[in-house]
Amino acid sequence: MTQMEEAKRGVITEEMKKIAKIEKIDPEKLRRSVAKGHTVIFRNVNHDWVVPVAVGQGVRVKVNANIGTSRDIVNVEEEIEKAKIAVKYGADTIMDLSTGGDLDFIRRKIMKAVNVPVGTVPIYQAAEEMLARGKAIIEMTEDDMWKAVEKHFKDGVDFVTIHAGVTKEVVEKLKRVNRVVGMVSRGGTFLAAWILHWGEENPFYKNYEYLLELAKEYDVVLSLGDGLRPGGLPDAGDELQIAELYTIGRLVKRAREFGVQTMVEGPGHVPIDQIPTHIRLMKIASDNAPVYVLGPIVTDIFPGYDHISAAIGGAIAALNGADFLCYVTPAEHLGLPTIEHVKEGVIATKIAAHAVNLTRFEEDFKIDYQMSLARGKLNWKEQFKIAFDKEKFIEIRKERPTKSEACSMCGDLCAIKIVREMLGHKARS
């Protein structure tokens, strides 16, 4: 029985109890939200060693880090290291998007390396295996696609991106609509190409109920992928994106009847003033399903700094209701990220998520409060202890040393020091 089915029956599962304890929230409230599909719980029945995580209403905004090999760079050890670094710096989940090397081996290795929930995009494997066999992607059979899905489910993957909203209808529309960047979703494109080539409907849409049966069996969360998300600011909010969103909204509601957990994926590239509208529309179209956004980045002209462009967009998205932020690394739009890029991407996204969480959860605000207290006392040991990235803290303090008890920015002209000495102002403790 899925978490959602249990919740509907009024049962507070072990997973709900665990999550409620970690997040310090009311388990009954969590249960009600899971029952309605407003919150999902990542916990494939086969993923015994995972610490379950909830995404959605009433819980903290979460951060996902995408890792995985590519056709150009296959270095399994590096990917394992990326997974560990991502978790160390605050990723709540990992997605293995590998498309190079032995995909089954890599996925299983990564899943064993960490205990956070893991997501995948099964169609990548179906497509990659075509190329590996010297075939074209569109030569995938429906059976190949379903096999990939089932394999991932059996392996214990907790959530999968399925582009069930890339329908024949919207692909026909794509041919007519003038887009600047066409499609940028890999999985979405594989399916669009397949649909166009064979003249057939998207198997995940056509046989959606079969997908639901499978998802139910393993309690996998379906992350309904936005294959038609904008690939640049000029395409944001166009009719293709919104048409697909409403298809996805319908699919969410159908899944709920089956007791299957779903999320809605969102853009991508969005002008900063449009972000609240995008997020609210996603919530409206899906009757408040958890919203999972990739960024969004708020400008396209800063390659090398897309983690910052995405942190801005992600923070605004989260403030307006997005529940789950997929990180973006400095390597986005340029290449496969390095371990260092992964770290930078996770931290930038964590800042966005934490900035919103601290406005909603007293526990989270307290950490910032403690830091302010330590600063007010010029207590550097305490500041170090609270600092999210301690290595970075030490690195800069050492690189730019001071002779004073303050820092090398102000030295003896430190405002805090002067307040303390001259005004006899005592900081709160």
Added chain:
Amino acid sequence: MTQMEEAKRGVITEEMKKIAKIEKIDPEKLRRSVAKGHTVIFRNVNHDWVVPVAVGQGVRVKVNANIGTSRDIVNVEEEIEKAKIAVKYGADTIMDLSTGGDLDFIRRKIMKAVNVPVGTVPIYQAAEEMLARGKAIIEMTEDDMWKAVEKHFKDGVDFVTIHAGVTKEVVEKLKRVNRVVGMVSRGGTFLAAWILHWGEENPFYKNYEYLLELAKEYDVVLSLGDGLRPGGLPDAGDELQIAELYTIGRLVKRAREFGVQTMVEGPGHVPIDQIPTHIRLMKIASDNAPVYVLGPIVTDIFPGYDHISAAIGGAIAALNGADFLCYVTPAEHLGLPTIEHVKEGVIATKIAAHAVNLTRFEEDFKIDYQMSLARGKLNWKEQFKIAFDKEKFIEIRKERPTKSEACSMCGDLCAIKIVREMLGHKARS
């Protein structure tokens, strides 16, 4: 005659014409806004070689970079290099906040090294010269303070931070109010300590009209500093901050009667959901004076990454009406920034400013449009040409190479490539 006086008389000055041309806006609209004090123009009458810059209503959001020596680190060449790097990566103005070495020499050197407007905080010099002479800061005489101000004005400084809102009344209040981080404004603290020690009123408040006469003579923009800005999220929006803001609001209106240009400085450290309120209140209290914010950072626990925390806060501030973003570097709260930190800080802040500007100015949006177009065509040369930081672009492309015509993230599985090949989709040109 100041830009504001000219504007009030209906004159479109040479500076207004230049700015209108650069920003591609209507010079008459700019004039009207300058006349009302809703926009300021940086152009000290003695700063012949400066390219004037406008900040406020109807013009682009601008970025300032703080540089300058400290008591711990005096390296004039490094500061010159910082000024140049800051301008190279998009700083519209520089503030020289030097507090170590020969301050007059350094300020003049920096002003000669760049042609953007330069701001300072004259009270720093008055205070530093006390320490240099083995005295206590509070031993400054009123005359010392005025001398510093006049020297900077004569040197051609285009805008100065003056903490005229740190009144005797608010300092008395500070003793009673429980703050977590007390005061974090250096200039504000020097004055607060001075007021408390001598029992005298803040000279810049008491003799505000003398300040206005001086500012008028050189047409220096007074940036009314928020000496009582919060130094941590818990102090944001407290009665001290808001009391000072309303004093500053009064001072803005008095300055307008004198034909003197003013801006209002803002926080600092603000929870993300409070930012719109802070900015709107600043606009209300000052009758729409240009708003100059320092960040604000939206969390305190990520030292080493405050440029990102500030980019998030700055973007939201700008979206809600802030006109001028002071950058924050990764070294904030840890030490004096290096040249590399300055670069990182400027770019992060530039992202925030550009993200908002592109929603208001077609010309700015066009750059992103061109980038999207280049991406849709997998035209890497064009992407390189448009990329804001070309060195970074090349660095990552080289570090993570691909054998495909796409990038090493997707290689031959590139969505854009597949769309082009399989769907025959033609990007717009």
